[in-house]
Amino acid sequence: xxxxxxxxxxxxxxxxxxxxxxxxxxxxxxxxxxxxxxxxxxxxxxxxxxxxxxxxxxxxxxxxxxxxxxxxxxxxxxxxxxxxxxxxxxxxxxxxxxxxxxxxxxxxxxxxxxxxxxxxxxxxxxxxxxxxxxxxxxxxxxxxxxxxxxxxxxxxxxxxxxxxxxxxxxxxxxxxxxxxxxxxxxxxxxxxxxxxxxxxxxxxxxxxxxxxxxxxxxxxxxxxxxxxxxxxxxxxxxxxxxxxxxxxxxxxxxxxxxxxxxxxxxxxxxxxxxxxxxxxxxxxxxxxxxxxxxxxxxxxxxxxxxxxxxxxxxxxxxxxxxxxxxxxxxxxxxxxxxxxxxxxxxxxx
Numbered sequence: 001x002x003x004x005x006x007x008x009x010x011x012x013x014x015x016x017x018x019x020x021x022x023x024x025x026x027x028x029x030x031x032x033x034x035x036x037x038x039x040x041x042x043x044x045x046x047x048x049x050x051x052x053x054x055x056x057x058x059x060x061x062x063x064x065x066x067x068x069x070x071x072x073x074x075x076x077x078x079x080x081x082x083x084x085x086x087x088x089x090x091x092x093x094x095x096x097x098x099x100x101x102x103x104x105x106x107x108x109x110x111x112x113x114x115x116x117x118x119x120x121x122x123x124x125x126x127x128x129x130x131x132x133x134x135x136x137x138x139x140x141x142x143x144x145x146x147x148x149x150x151x152x153x154x155x156x157x158x159x160x161x162x163x164x165x166x167x168x169x170x171x172x173x174x175x176x177x178x179x180x181x182x183x184x185x186x187x188x189x190x191x192x193x194x195x196x197x198x199x200x201x202x203x204x205x206x207x208x209x210x211x212x213x214x215x216x217x218x219x220x221x222x223x224x225x226x227x228x229x230x231x232x233x234x235x236x237x238x239x240x241x242x243x244x245x246x247x248x249x250x251x252x253x254x255x256x257x258x259x260x261x262x263x264x265x266x267x268x269x270x271x272x273x274x275x276x277x278x279x280x281x282x283x284x285x286x287x288x289x290x291x292x293x294x295x296x297x298x299x300x301x302x303x304x305x306x307x308x309x310x311x312x313x314x315x316x317x318x319x320x321x322x323x324x325x326x327x328x329x330x331x332x333x334x335x336x337x338x339x340x341x342x343x344x345x346x347x348x349x
Contacts, residue, residue: 001178001179001180002149002179002181003149003175003176003177003178004146004148004149004152004174004175004177004178005036005037005175006037006149007149007150007152007153007181008038008114008152008170009034009037009038009041009042010153010181011152011153011154011156011157011160012024012038012039012042012076013042014157014185015074015076015157015160015161016042016045016046016050016051018185019074021072021073021074022050022073022074023050023051023068023073023075023076024042024046024050024051024075024076024078025052025053025054025065025075025077026053026054026061026077026078026080026114027053027054027056027078027079028053028078028080029042029043029052029053029054029078030043030051030052030053031053035078035080035116036116036172036175037175038078038114038175039051058079058084058085058086058087058088059087059088059090059091061088062077062085062088062091062092062113063088063095065077065111066091066095066096066099066109066111066165068111069096069108069109069111069165070099070107070108070109073110074110074111074112074160074161075110075111075112076112076160077111077112077113077114078116079113079114079115079116080116081115081116081117081127082115082116082117082129082130082131082169083117083126083127083128083129085113085115086131092113092135092138092141092165096109096111096140096141096165097138097139097140097141097165098140099140100140100163100164101139101140108163109163109164110160110161110162110165111165111166112156112159112160112162112165112166112168113165113166113167113168114156114168114170115167115168115170116171116172117130117131117169117170117171118171118172118173118209119173119296119303119307119339120173120339120340121339121340122298122299122300122303122339123296123298124295124297124298125296125297125298129296130169130208130259130260130261130291131260132145132169132207132236132259132260132266133258133260133264133265133266133269135167135169136236136237136266136269137264140164140165141164141165141166141167141237142159142164142165142166142167142190142237142238143167143169143235143236143237144159144166144167144169144190144234144235144236145171145207145208145233145234145235145236146168146170146174146208146234147177147206147207147208147209147210147212147232147234148174148179148211148232149174149177149179149181150179150180150181150182150188151188151194151232151234152170152174153181153182153186154186154187155168155188155190155234155235156168157186157187157188158187158188158189158190159190161187162190166190169208171208171209171259173209173212173341174208174209174212177212188234190235190238191235191237191240192234192235192240192243193205193231193233193234193235193239193240193243193244194231194234195229195231195232195243195247196211196215196230196231196232197215197218197228197229197230198229199218199227199228199229199230199251200227200229200250201226201227201228201229201251201253201317201321202226202228202229202251202253202254202255202317202320202321203228203231203247203248203250203251203253203254203255204217204218204228204229204230204231204255204256204257204313204317205231205233205244205254205255205256205267205270206230206231206232206233206256206257207233207234207257207258207266208259209259209341210257210258210259210308211230211232212341213257213308213309213310213313214230214257214313216310216331216332217310217311217313217314217317217331218230219330220310220314220327220328220330220331221317221327223327224325226317226321226323228317229247229251231243231244231247233266236266239266239269239270241270241273244270244274245274245277245278248274248278248281248282249278249281252281252283252284253282253283253286253320253321254270254271254274254282254286255287255288255313255316255317255320256270256271256286256287256288256289257288257289257290257308257313258288258290258291259290259291259308260290260291261290261291261292261293262288262290262291262292262293263293265288265290267288267289267290271286274286284320287316287320289308289312289313290308291306291307291308292306300339303338303339307338310331310332311328314326314327314328314331
């Protein structure tokens with residue numbers, strides 16, 4: 001058993017042992033807290049030539065990573081906030097994502113970007129953004145969002161050894177999530193969704209931390225005989241549309257959960273594709289639950305209604321199925337504070 005932070009740490013150790021071309025650097029990599037513990041022990045084992053901190057210069061450090069990747073290394077670059085990385089979008093979009101296309105198949109950019117995102121503790125509009133749709137919009141990039149410890153390890157190893165630039169989006173609320181994780185060089189294919197629970201009432205598609213909220217909702221609904229098919233996207237780009245389409249054909253209903261804002265969201269893209277190719281399979285209009293089209297409030301009170309939670313999922317499913325009563329009482333007891341996943345979660349942020 002290990003949590004997702006430990007699984008990421010193990011993946012980095014395995015990758016660096018496997019290939020001397022793998023380097024790991026970024027803000028806080030050698031800090032005593034080691035980016036939620038994910039980089040603990042790396043510098044001690046592999047030395048300062050392969051594991052090192054960087055000045056606060058996001059655009060510069062990204063350019064260094066791109067150059068290193070083009071030159072034959074496999075850099076893993078870590079940013080403790082997705083929001084900070086936005087200073088480097090020029091490097092990512094105009095250099096990393098375009099290199100392979102511009103100069104031919106023999107020119108690879110095997111760069112992995114670990115960008116940590118999430119919510120909680122008054123993070124406000126500039127420290128809590130979920131911008132997966134923005135990254136997925138750029139041709140030449142791959143985008144993954146693990147929801148569990150096993151997938152965090154497996155997807156990260158696949159990302160590191162992929163020859164294209166991969167944006168690895170870690171929600172900080174998954175770091176303490178604990179489960180059995182396969183040992184050794186365990187890899188999860190990029191671009192393949194995971195059906196976590198079979199069902200015939202409705203297809204629920206979720207990503208990242210929202211998979212946890214969906215699990216609670218599905219368990220509560222199952223107690224009243226509503227069996228949902230729950231799919232964890234794992235990869236935002238490429239999307240595993242074949243798995244989603246097969247599920248919708250079976251259930252006839254689709255609810256997509258997205259931690260980003262509604263307009264131009266990944267959820268909107270999935271619904272558009274399903275409507276274009278499987279309109280006749282739908283028994284009712286698809287729905288999406290997303291963040292509102294406004295920045296997250298810093299206020300503890302205002303942020304209470306900002307995020308999608310299990311009760312919102314149950315309510316949407318009930319409306320789509322025409323249920324007269326909802327099994328909200330079957331959900332786990334409410335958290336003491338809505339801006340942390342549980343009493344056991346202590347940060348840091």
